[in-house]
Each structure stands twice: as C-alpha cells, then as structure tokens.
Amino acid sequence: MRILVCVKQVPDPNTVVYQIDPGTKRLVRDGVTNVLDPGAEVALEAALQLAERDGESTVTVVAMGPEDAEDAIRRALAMGAHDGALITDDALAGSDALGTAKALAAAIGQIGFDIIFCATESTDGYSGMVPGMVAELLGIPHLSFIRSLEVRDGVLTGQRVIALGYQTVQCPLPLLVAIASGSHEARYPALKGIMAAKRKKVEEYTLADLDLDPDDAGEAGARERVLELLPVEERQAGVIVEDNGDGAARIAELLRQRGVL
C-alpha cells in the first residue's frame, strides 16, 4: 500500500505561550520552538503501525509550510516514514483551511496513494476542516475520529470514537482517515532512525509544481478572515475555607454571596 500522512509543523504546544501578532492575526514564530504537531505524530504512529503489520507498505509524509517545516518532516522520517514531501512557496503564506486543503490535495494527487492519514485537527489552528476538504477535493471517503483500523483485501475496517462509545465502520480503499487524538502513543525516534532520516528523500513542491494559481491559496486566495483574537478568560482562583468549627457556616455564606443559595 502507498500510505500518505499529512503532517504539520506547529509551535511546541507543551512549552509555548502563544503570542499573536495583532496586525496579521498570525502566530509569532520568532524564538518559538517548532515541532512536529503531536496530533500528526499520533496519525503517523497509526500509519506506521499499519505499514509494519503489512510489511510491504511505504509511508510518505506530506507537509505544507515554510522551508524550515522540513525539520518536522525529518522528525517524521526519523520515526520511520520512508520519504517526505514539503509544499513550500512564499505565496502560500496566509492560506486558510481550503487553500491548505487544495495544496495538499494537489500534491497528494501527484504522489499517488491508497490511504491518507490525517490528525483530526492541528494543535495550533484547530479548524479540523482540512481532512474533510482534502477528501472532498480528491473525491474519496473520509472516516473521522478513527481510533483503530485494519486493512484486508483493499477494505478498511476501523473503529470510530462516538459519544456513546465506538462505532465499527468499513470502507474500501482509497480513502482518508482522520485519527482520533490520543488513540496511539507516538514513538520516540530510535537513533538509527534519526541518522537514517538525514539521508531520506524530501521532495519539494511549489505552487507552480502543483498547477495552482496564487488565487487558489495563500493570503490572496483566503476567503476566510480572522477578525479578532481574544485571550481565554483566566480561571479565577478558588477560595480555601479552613475549618475552625465554623467551616460549614462560612461556606454557606460564600454560596449565598454568589447567589447559589
């Protein structure tokens, strides 16, 4: 099987306090450690496990981003992906979800595939729309929130996470699966993998390579506009009541003040 995994480079969600440029409404990337999106790592892990069980599959990672997004691809290659593709073009900056999906779909169409893995959503943008759009543009089914899967005789059987539990679904290839976050424990690259990744091939694609117009993607093509960015309201500190015999009465008073009682 030819397995494709869409990945993304994001500011390290475990360390970064997000800063947003109020003018462009984009993330400030200066001085920020960029990493392979942990969500994408989980999707890649699911893909690698499928490829390992199958033994004859190749895993290609596809990313769109600035030149240095190649670091994220290298990390994916170190984890075990066979090769990579980076869509990078100055004209792509400022793409909205649809623009991103168009570029990914175009590159994926050129590379060829049997199955595409995506994260359910990226850890920075969180639109969650790109997997569905890519599937639509390629004209293939999209299975969302997949937590486990198996492919036999060209048919995928998988479990979807739903509110009540899990739903077992089936679909013939080709198709796109969006992997539920937390469903797989992403591996840490082995040193051999890190060394091998330096020699693996990463193909670069520009807008021209993909036969896309600047109107299709990037700032120019973006129809979706971010109007305003607001910080999350900080959680209020709680009140600790120490019981000196009158604890219950004081708690009742506090509740009364807040109109609960």
Add this chain to the structure above:
Amino acid sequence: MSPTINIAGQLLLLALIIGAGALFAVRTARLYRIMMAGAPTTRRGDEGTRLRRFATMVLGQSKMFEKPAIGVAHFLIFWGFLLLTVSVVQIMLEGLLGGFSLPAIGRARWFIAANDIIAALVIVSLLYAAYRRLRVRPWHLTTQLDAWIILGAIGAHLTALLLAEGFAAAAFGNEGYHWSLAGAALGGPLAALGPTGARIGYVAFWWVHVLLILGLVTYIPLSKHFHIITSPLNVYFRSTRPKGELPKIENIEEAEHFGVGQVQQFTWKDILDGYACTECGRCTAACPATLTGKPLDPKKIIVDTRLATYAQAGVRMLGRRETRAITPETPLIGGLIGDDELWSCTTCMACIEACPVAIEHVPKIVDMRRNLVLEETRFPPELTKVFNSLERNSNPFGLRARTRADWAKGLGLTILGERPDEPVDVLYWVGCYGSFDERNVRVARALSRVLRAAGINFGILGVEEGCTGDPARRAGNEYLYQVLAQGNVETLQGYGVKKIVTACPHCMNTIKNEYPQFGGDFEVVHHSQFIADLLKSGRLKLDGGLDKRAITFHDPCYLGRYNDVYDAPREVVNGLGAEVTEMRRSRNKALCCGGGGARALMEERIGKKMSHNRLDDVLETGCGTLAAGCPFCITMFEDAIGSTGNAERVQVEDLAELVAARLPKESAGAAAAD
C-alpha cells in the same frame, strides 16, 4: 610407604592430573575466548592504584570485613587456600614420584603443623559458612547446590588430609611416616584398626584428598567458585577513571549498534564481572530498588550476564537450577533481564560500593538502557516528554528555555552574557531544578544570598545554561546527552569559565567527571564544599544557637558515593552550631532517595516508594530538620513528607537554606533583599 603404592599408581595419578588439568584448561580457555571477544575497554595504567587495591581488597579482604563474622571466616579460607597450595604441591609430587619432600619445608615440623592448624581453621570456617546458609540465612544470600558442592568438597578434602595423616601415624608411627599434628592426635585411636586397616585407611584417604582436589580443579570453571581466579583479576582491572564517569559512545553517529542488547556487546571487563560474582548478595542488600520490592536485583543482573556468557561459550554451569532454560538464543533483555529491572535502577551505586570483588553494575544497566532507548525505543512513556523537552527546551520539565533565569529576577546577579567584560571568579551553575522548580528556586535564591554575603564575585549563565544531560545519559539517551554536553562545554569555554559551584550533585558529577570527554576541564565544587571553605577561612560568619541534635543529613549518592564528598556537608552543619545526627545508613552506605538515574522524572509504579523507605530512616533519628544537598533528593523528600503526612515531624532544607537563615543580620541585609 608411598600412597601410590607402585608405578601403576603413580601413572594413574599422573593421568588423573593431566586429565583434570586438561579439562580445566579447555573449559577456562572457552570462557577466556568468549570474554576476550567482548568489546574493548582500557584497563591499563595507574598500576600503583591497581596494586594498592589488590593489596587491600584481595590480600587484605577489606570489603569482606564489613560483615565481620563471615569476613573472618572468608579471610581464613582465602589465606588457608593460598598456604595449603604449597602442601598440595608437596602431596602431588610425593604421589607422583613415590616419596618426595620439598626441600627445606617438606618434612619440617613447623610446616606440617601449620598446615594442620590451617586446615582445621578452614574446616571450622566452612562449618560457619554452612551454618550461615542453613540457620542464619541472610535474605540476600541465595543458595544453589553449587554452594554446597564447593563447601562440601573443600571441607571433605581437608578432612581427608587430616585423616590420612592420622592413619599414616597409626600404620607407621607418627615419626615413621612423617610427624604431623593430626597424626599425634589421631594416630593413637586409629591404631585400634590394626596395621592393615590403618594402611588401607591411609591410602584410601590420601586418594580421597587427591581426587577431591582434582575434582575441584575441573569443577571450578563450571561454578561460581571460578571467583578464586576471576575475582582477584577483577579487582585489579577495576576502572581507575572517576567513579561517576560513564563510558562515552564514540562516533555515535556512525555506530553500528548502541549500548548492549546482547551479551557479546559488553566489554570484556563486564564479562569478567560476571565470572567474578560469588552471589554473596551484598549488592542486593544495599539496593534501594530491591529493598522496596522492585523487580531489580543487582546480583541477578550480574548472574544473568554470566549465564548468557556461559550459554554463548557452550559451557554449562553445574549445580544450578536456572541453567536449563537458557540457550545461546535466549535474548539478554526481555529473555533473561526484564525491562522493568533496568528501569528500576536509580544509578545510586550502592551495589558497586558494597561489592567485595569490584563488580561494576551501574554502567551495565545504563548500557542496556542505551540499547532500549537508542535501538529499541522501549522505555517508560514519561521519558518521551522528558527527552522531547530536553531536546527543545534544554530542561526536562517542558518549560520554556528563555524563562530559565526568571528565578533570579530582582536579585541583581551577574549574568555572564550581559557583562562580558566583567569577569567573575566563580560560575554558579544553577541547574534545571534550581532554575525552574519552585521548591528548588528557593535553594538557588538562598545560595545566591550566601555567596553574596561572603563577598564572592560570582555569576550565572542565565538562559545560556542548559541541562547538563545527566538525566538523558542515565536514562540511556546517550545521543541527546552528547548534544547537550557539547553545547554546554562550548558555552562554558566561550566565557573562559574555570571554577564552578553548584547545588546539584548530578550537575556537579557530569560537568566534573564527564565533560572532560568533550574537552571541558573545569574545577567543580558542590556548594557544601564551597560553603565549608568559606566558614573555615572566616569569610562567612553565621549566627549559632541551633539545637545541636536537631539536624540529620542525607548523603546524596552523586555527592558521596560518586565523588567521595562526605565531610563538607557535615562541616557546614557544624558551622550552624549543630552536629549531624546520623541515620543508621549514612555516608557511603546511605540509602538513595529514589531520584537518580532519571527516576525522579519517571513514575514509580512498582513496590513501595523509595523516598518513603528512606524517610523511615530520617524519622528514626527524631530530627526535625533533614538537611539535604541535592535538588532531586529535596524533590523526592518533599513528596514523601507530604504524601505520608509527616510535615509536622520533619522538614527538608537544603544546606544553603539553613546557612542563609543563619546569616548575621548585617551581612544578610547587605546581600540584597530576597
């Protein structure tokens, strides 16, 4: 009369000696070849140190005496064995040549009397050893059939010797054969058997004696008793490098394999360690993981190494239960040694410290962790976050690198990068805990105040400091460690740093003992040493008035066992006007808090918490203050004290905090408001 009777007997003896010698040689040669096929390690140079150790540990049996009773018994067996070797030569030649005496001593009364006395003492010692295995039964001592074969054969061959002498005296008169103490004692009663019976007894027991010796010779390489040859060698070849230095994987980017996944990847010295082990279990008894019900038993690691080696060599050990299941294909990790055993180790080095024959357990465990991390990527899941954060933020906590110096805000400390033309005398290496961990930030601030009060011209690296790599290295991620180490060495050299003080023994150990592997040579001292010197020279004066008995001190492994610093922390406590109330396990016997070897950054899922176990020692002293000198220890103890509800009984304080609280008012004032 010669015990071999005639030429046929002499030839039979010759054949037996040659046969036994050949078996011994073939078996030992196989074990030697497989050992020398191990990875290289340099164990030459420092011959003076090696000979000194040989003298104390082998000839003086110094470590054995830490357990006095068995120490004395073993001392007698060891020296008895050496001295009786001369008598064995005498006896074999006597049998081979049909009567022979070593010149000068062969028939000398003092020689024979000495032999008899030694033989009797050895027999008594062996009886004690047997009693210990049967009745005392220390829990860490596992007894295999092997042990009984050894004790039995040694005891029996010496008994046979004494009996042979007794029968000879009965048959020929004590002067007729040759005079002996045993003859004098036993000759009379045994004469009751009549001359023929006595002769038969003499010949029979002489042969029993000789056959048991020859049997032992062939048996030794198949048994842990091989240690009589390998342990002395092992002591001699023990590393003379700093104890805290792990071997570096050279050219890691080009290496074919990483760490040890198969026994042949161990160094020849690691394999010799396996041969040298007598399974006494002193390492087991000292291991904080074993003591809290973890699957790790340092002795088992060494025994497993030996079992795997023997399987590779195609030599089968005798008198053991576990050998049957092991084939050359049995994997070392996952087959003989479980992953959990390796991840339970805190690298505290209590095992190495306890071992009477200089076995080096910890580097082996780290080598196997290297295999798990760098090749197999099999490790506790918490470490993924640790490794990622070390790689991205140069701290294990997932906190931003650029906030590293936030702890020092408002203190007005010199940051080297900000004032390049104002050189400092000493660099204060803060470490990740001191920089980021709320509890240990208090230590960093306290130490800054102390240094300031003593008028030290010091600075910090601020955001340019990075993790030394100790947790990565001890967790097996040598590659990540090397990246971090390289970066720090370049930074330190860039500022021309010569002298470093730190409150973290792990940072201290890595910079002092391991950075030389990257060309970084710095003078590194622990803050306890630095403060002790300041107190001695009078540059630092403290208010006294502490309760003399209020303080106990927990020796950090990386300060004590790793770097032999035991007195400085106690001198600091003396400077506070108090004396350390020692725990029952202290100094080189101190029990680990459970935080080393990156354990502080992993979950402790199996068994009792090691920190709780150590806290029991602390509480036993009745001291209200637990003085500490390591951020890992402080973290572990804070957790243990909190989760066991002992905050009322004891508080953990770093030495720097205790000192800072005793700074005289005026110098405290001068040392900038905290």
